[in-house]
Amino acid sequence: MTTLQASSDELMTVVASRALRNDDVCFVGIGAPSAACNLARATHAPELVLIYESGTLETRPDNLPLSIGDGELCDTALTTVSVPELFGYWLQSGRISKGFLGGAQIDRFANINSTVIGPYDEPMVRLPGGGGAPEIAANCGEVFIIAKHQPRVLVERIDFITSLGHGTGGTARADAGLVTAGPTLLVTDLCMMRPEEDTRELVVSSIHPGSTRGQIQERTGWEVRFAEDVAETPPPTDDELRILRELHERTRRSHAGG
Numbered sequence: 001m002t003t004l005q006a007s008s009d010e011l012m013t014v015v016a017s018r019a020l021r022n023d024d025v026c027f028v029g030i031g032a033p034s035a036a037c038n039l040a041r042a043t044h045a046p047e048l049v050l051i052y053e054s055g056t057l058e059t060r061p062d063n064l065p066l067s068i069g070d071g072e073l074c075d076t077a078l079t080t081v082s083v084p085e086l087f088g089y090w091l092q093s094g095r096i097s098k099g100f101l102g103g104a105q106i107d108r109f110a111n112i113n114s115t116v117i118g119p120y121d122e123p124m125v126r127l128p129g130g131g132g133a134p135e136i137a138a139n140c141g142e143v144f145i146i147a148k149h150q151p152r153v154l155v156e157r158i159d160f161i162t163s164l165g166h167g168t169g170g171t172a173r174a175d176a177g178l179v180t181a182g183p184t185l186l187v188t189d190l191c192m193m194r195p196e197e198d199t200r201e202l203v204v205s206s207i208h209p210g211s212t213r214g215q216i217q218e219r220t221g222w223e224v225r226f227a228e229d230v231a232e233t234p235p236p237t238d239d240e241l242r243i244l245r246e247l248h249e250r251t252r253r254s255h256a257g258g
Contacts, residue, residue, distance in 0.1 A: 002235050002236065002237055002238055003238055004236075004238050004241045004242070006235065006236045006241055008148075008189035009032075009189065010236060010241060010244055010245075011189060011208055011209075011235075011236060012032070012146060012148075012187060012188060012189040013032060013035050013036050013039060013146075013244060014036075014039065014236040014240045014241070014244065015187050015192065015208065015233055015236075016032070016033075016036035016100075016144065016146045016187040017036040017037070017039040017040040017043065017240075018040070018044070019144055019185055019187070020036070020037060020040040020045050020048055020098065020100075020144075021045060021048075022044070022045040022046065022047045022048060023047065024045070024048055024049070024097050024098045025049040025051065025095065025096050025097050025098065026048060026049065026050055026051065026096070026097070026098040026099070026100055027051050027052075027053075027091065027096045027098070027099045027100070027132075027136050027140055028050050028051065028052055028100050029099075029100055029101045029102055029133065029136075030052075030065060030066075030067055030068060031102055032102050032146045032147075033100035033101060033102055033144075033146055034064055034065060035064055035244070035247070035248075036100065036146060036187075037050055037100055038050070038061065038064060038247060039240070039243065039244050039247065041060070042243050042247065043239070043240060043243055051086070051090065051096060052065070052068050052073050053068045053083070053086070053131060053132040054068040054069055054073060054074070054080070054083070055080050055081045055082055055083050055085070055086045056073040056074055056077035056080050057077055057078050057079050057080070057081060057086075057090070058077060058078035058079075059073045059074075059076050059077040059078075060076045060077075061073055061076050062076070062250060062254075063247075063250050063251040063254045063255070064247065064248070064251040066255060068131075087132065087135055091132075091135055091136070091139045091140070092135070092139050094139070094141070094180075096139070096140050096141065097140065097141040097142070098140055098141065098142060098143070098144060099136035099137060099139075099140030099142070099143040099144070100143070100144050100145075100146070101133055101136060101137065101143060101144070101145050101146075101163065102114075102145065102146055102147055103133075103145065103147060103153075103162070103163070104117065104125075104127050104153065105117070105152075105153060105155050105158040105159060106145060106147055106153060106154055106155070106158070106165075106186065107154075107155060107156065107157060107158045107165075107222075108156075108169075108201050108202050108222045109165050109166040109167060109168065109169050109172075109195075109200055109201060109202070110143075110145060110165030110166055110182065110183035110186060110195060110200075110202055111158055111161050111163070111164060111165040111166070111167065112133065112137065112145065112158070112161075112162055112163040112165060113127075113158040113159055113160045113161065113162050114127050114128060114129065114130060114131075114133060114162045114163070115127055115129055115130060115159075115160040115162045116159055116160050117159055118159055119159070120159075120160055123159075129162070130162040130163065133162060133163045134162060134163045134164070136163070137163035137164055137165065137182065137183070138163075138164060138178055138180065139180060140180060141180055141181060142180065142181040142182065142183070142184045143165075143181075143182055143183045143184065144183070144184070144185045144186075144187065145183055145185070145186045145187070146186075146187045146188075147186065147187075147188055148188065148189055149188035149189050149190040149191070149216065149219045149220070150219055151218075151219055151220065151221050154188075154219070154220045154221050154222070155221040155222075156221045156222045164176065164178070164182070165182055165183045166182055166183065166195060166200035166201075169199050169200045169201055170198070170199060170200060172200075173200070182195075182200075183195065186202055189208070190207070190208055190211040190215055190216050190219065191204050191205075191206060191207045191208055191211060191216055191233075192204070192205050192206040192208075192233065193205060194227075196225075201225065203224075203225045203226060203227050204216060204224060204225070204226045204227060204230055205227045205230065205231065206230065206231040206232065206233045207230055207231075207232060207233065208233040209232065209233065209235045213226065
């Protein structure tokens with residue numbers, strides 16, 4: 001029985017964490033992807049292998065890292081390798097089953113923008129950039145994406161393709177020479193979306209408790225399609241929420257120096 005009330009961010013994180021399996025090797029992005037992966041490791045997937053872009057392999061942080069350069073990632077890793085080795089030997093050779101990413105803009109084919117908002121030469125906002133995300137999106141076995149469900153995030157057309165999802169849909173990804181599955185799941189604070197088999201367009205597969213089809217459409221920049229049988233997402237359990245809140249509280253105390 002669930003007695004605790006989850007915030008929208010907590011709901012999104014818990015749902016995303018459930019998508020990970022105990023035998024996954026996951027290349028983790030900072031922020032929401034990191035929270036979801038570390039929650040999974042603390043709950044149903046204790047053997048989940050986490051890899052961060054700084055070269056830390058099988059790291060087991062007690063707190064959420066501030067960046068890929070957070071010292072705890074190296075301190076708790078099985079080993080740390082050079083970035084060229086990480087990308088050349090571990091990622092590009094197909095040794096990493098999952099990539100977990102976020103982004104400032106995402107389109108209906110799960111292409112991700114983390115570079116600029118507006119024209120590239122004269123952007124309204126210059127974002128942190130791709131880092132390793134383009135390589136993660138291209139070379140991990142499959143990719144999960146986590147993002148807030150807002151019209152400025154889920155857009156009809158992204159301003160810049162930083163990380164390729166399914167391109168223009170259909171066979172575009174394979175036509176570009178990529179043999180990996182690409183994005184197979186988008187988790188937002190309202191729903192879960194998965195690419196349709198033929199078109200590769202994201203369609204709603206599950207709606208979170210308290211969310212409606214109308215809300216999902218209102219906050220999406222394209223005409224949303226729903227799967228034939230849309231599921232209702234199981235709500236977070238008290239244990240999931242307790243562990244997630246303890247993780248955030250430990251992180252807050254650690255980064256505050258106490």
